[in-house]
Amino acid sequence: MYHMSKRKFIAILGVPLLALSLMATPACNHPASTVGAPMVQQSDQIKALQTIHDVAEGLLSVSKAEAQAHDQGLVDAQTHAAFVSARNKAVASLRAANDAALKAGDRATAKQAIQIAADALSGLVKDGTAAIKNPTTKASVLAGIAALQTILEAF
Amino acid sequence: MNAQAVLALTTIGAGLVRDIVKQINEHRAAASLPPVTAQELHDSTESILKETENIQ
Secondary structure, X not given: OOOOOHHHHHHHHHHHHHHHHHHOOOHHHOOXXXXXXXXXXXXXXXXXXXXXXXXXXXXXXXXXXXXXXXXXXXXXXXXXXXXHHHHHHHHHHHHHHHHHHHHOOOHHHHHHHHHHHHHHHHHHXXXXXXXXXXXXXXHHHHHHHHHHHHHHHXX | OOHHHXXXXXXXXXXXXXXXXXXXXXXXXXXXXXXXXXXXHHHHHHHHHHHHHOOO
């Protein structure tokens, strides 16, 4: 039976195992490592897209609630038209935010996309809810938008 | 064992290591993937925005 020397044993098994242990070390456990950077960037992009997605879903719910209030006679036609106009402006801004988030390459650009969405909601509060006279409807719409603003602030 | 045999075994060992590392990296990539891709999230949001626009 051939007896392998310690040096040859290390050369055959030791070096590959050392390479394995080094290559399998998770890059993300080292925040300062540039190797882990792309993964962090992807997370920010996905997080921004998910946040804007949540806000879009919320705005859809708020819009449905406002339309229902209008159908029930709680919001007059002129006020409803003002809300729809402001809402569509917010939708256009959210679309821009969504496009910006898709292109976001790092946290700073992802944050810029979130800011576009935040500005969209501020505009909706200012232009869309000012004309609502019914206090209950107004409070509901404002509460809905405030909830969406909280989602954005949490980014 | 001569030098050629050592080299051959080392080459086999390195190939084996590459395969294992590849499997580990694939597993890690799968585990860290978000539930949906960026493009899918974007398109889903766009669909919601269009639905919102259509509420009159």
